[in-house]
Amino acid sequence: MTQIDWIILIGTLLFIVSYGAYKTKGSKNVTDYIKGGSEAKWWTIGLSVMATQASAITFLSTPGQAFHSGMGFVQFYFGLPIAMVVICLVFIPIYHRLKVFTAYEYLESRFDLKTRSLAAILFLIQRGLAAGITIFAPAIILSAVLGWNLTMLNIIIGVLVIIYTVSGGTKAVSVTQKQQMAVIFGGMFVAFYLIVSYLPADISFSKALKIAGASGKMEVLDFSFNLDNRYTFWSGIIGGTFLALSYFGTDQSQVQRYLSGKSIKEMQLGLIFNGLLKVPMQFFILLVGVMVFVFYQFNASPLNFNPTATEIVKNSEYSKEYEVLENKHKDLEILKSEANLKYGNNLDDPILVKEIQHLNLLEKENRETAKELIKKADADAETNDKDYVFIHFILNNLPRGLIGLLLAVILSAAMSSTASELNALASTTAMDLYKRNVKVERTDAHYVSMSKWFTLAWGLIAILVACFANLFDNLIQLVNIIGSIFYGNVLGIFLLAFFIKYVKSNAVFIAALITQAIVILGWWQDWMPYLWLNLFGCAVVMFIAILIQGLTKNNNKLNS
Template identity: 75%
Template structure:
């Protein structure tokens, strides 16, 4: 990175922190701090909801996902517009009518205190882990490619977020996320333009799409019923809908965004805005990854994009074996480049795919070598390089200044999603656990101060999780897997509360505990793709609760 990149990065991050802290520096009561004074407009809500979901993982992992696997991942989001409509019709009117601070307050009125507490604790567990990952994700990538100290990066990212989140609460999160989303949109558009401008002169956008299609990267829809395939139209519409319903309808980090709305209508418009824009946004980010793939059909690319893996191999006994794989990789790259520059015909598509299969086999062999080194290494070395593809392109192919801007995009996304998570964790802890169990009357400012202390505490815990975390196969999948283990169960509890009136608190509580144990076991034995855990958890808790209620003596219900 050059001096100009540091200036752009520093000014961007300093502006976000200073602006969020200054604009929202005074919170007179809990209403202001947790619900942002209920004065958010629909576009603020929509952008804040998008920013909460679009973490740094989105901008690091999604292009890499498309680079390796193509556009099929977009199917994961197909259930989102459906979920937005259901939440607008069912969830938002109820939350606003009851004037709740958190989603889990509603559960106590409908069931009992222990069910409310259980749902809140399930949220705190999964979101507390996710907060650590949203800090860890950009930190470990930037550490690997820039040589920065990982521990220092975790602490810097975490405390930048803590400063303005503690200061201004929900309103600080909302106002800064608008600025962050603008930076993110501008940065990704510039990245796309720069990729296209660096392709050979005669490679137009339509030709680039043809090259991507020949390599199997443009297969958007998969109608198969293969449960081993994580991303199909059915997992998106069924599993994805239940995941999005759970996330946007019951996860306090999202519920808190639209509870700050000026009215029911503003909240609903904000979610509809998110539903209409989110799928095209994800499609575009995946397309950026596909265009990076096309770029590397004409430019040399490493056999593995993780620089730490390459460095470890250079100092290992496997260096000669790896260098032989690299030579074969270069030959394949040269052969594909000649085909594409000569204007390949449809009959040559099989030849392209054959070369790609050979290259994939080489990359698989490279990963096996990296795994051997990893087993004998004290420091973990990640063999899966999906999360390093886009950052490698940024650092090696963008001009000065733009590198700083794209790094600001990644760090802004990390800060926006982490701020939402810390804000929601603190609110849930303050309202659902602390305030509900403190018997003596306390002032409004007392709960504001406690919310700030809880924000600080969760921030420190998130930084701690980030400092001890290890990379998963793919960071964006890691976050969704953690959510899928818990979300279906919590969604089922809420659906029982909304629609199944004869079921009472004891039956729901027991069913939720049983369901959570089953879902963890199903995940552990890898029986289903993780997206289906959302549907399974929801169906299980509802079914078990209704069966228990039918056989539960009336005297048990009266104890509640």
């Protein structure tokens, strides 16, 4: 990190924080603070919805996911456009007609207070955890790579977000997210251009795609029905649709983004804009990861991208064995580079494809052996290095100034998602729990003040979660796993409310409690890939609620 990198990084972050606080200071009523005055245009809604979902995890983990597993992860998002259409036609008109501040208000009008409170509490649990992870994700990776103090990074990111989110509420989140998305898109396009320009002179972009394809990185679609495959066309279309319906239709961090819209039309256009742009955006980010993979076919890469794990094993009794694996890795890289250069000049040679695939298999086995050594050196060491791939490329290959810009991209994404989450957590706590259970009538100014205090409190909780979190298999998967455990159940409650009118509150409440226990057990016992938990949870709560309601109705008939 040079002086110019520090100037760009700090300047970008301070501008976003100060601009957001300045532009939105002085919200005097609840409508202004929680719904942004209900005056947002469709493009603001669309960018805000996208920025809320596109956390730092997206820009750290997704390229690493593509580096290791290829483009198949994009199937995860195939259900999103379908969900956007359903939400525009069903959810938005109901929310707008009832003039709700949170999604869970509707559940009280349809069922009762306890059902509303349960749905709100389920949201607070999963989103509170997720808020901590969106802070923790960039912090742990930057601390490992740059040597910065992890706890201090967690606190800095959290405090920066708290400053403008407490100050301006929903409007501050929406205003700053436009700047953050500009930084994010600009940085990613620059990174992509540079990666392609760093390839050997006779390897064009089209040849790079062919080289990636030879290594199996361009296999976008998997139509198999194998449940062992986490990402398939069917899990994306079915499980992804239910996850997106739950997330965008019932998660207050997203609902609050479009409830700030000026009209139904602006809200709907904002979500359609997100639905049309989201899949291409994720495809592009994955493609960046694939191009990083191609780059490392012709340039040296570490045996393990996590520098902390490498340091652990090199300072242990297994250092000599690890050195042998590193030397083997270097030899394999030379052979791979030669084979890929030959293939780049003779793209129709199936023998070269087989050679490349064989060398990839040997490299993978060598990397797995290295991970086993790291675990022997320290059982608690994190051997998974997917989340470190892209940041390693940034720090070791980009020119001065652009390193600061890409770090600003990562931290901006962390701030945008965390701001939306804190804003939604505070709104739900204030409106669904505090206001609804306080018997004394209070002024608007009081609820604005309490919303700010709740924002501060959730910000501190998120920082604490970040400080005590541990790195999971892959951070982008961790966030989606947490969501999938809760989302299906909540979505089922809303679908019962919308479409199954004869089901009453007690049946839904009991079914939701039972379903949540079943889904947690199913995840713990690994019954199915996590994406299917969304459909499973939704189906189970609806089935149990309908069953309980039917039994209750029959009992009433027998007793009458």
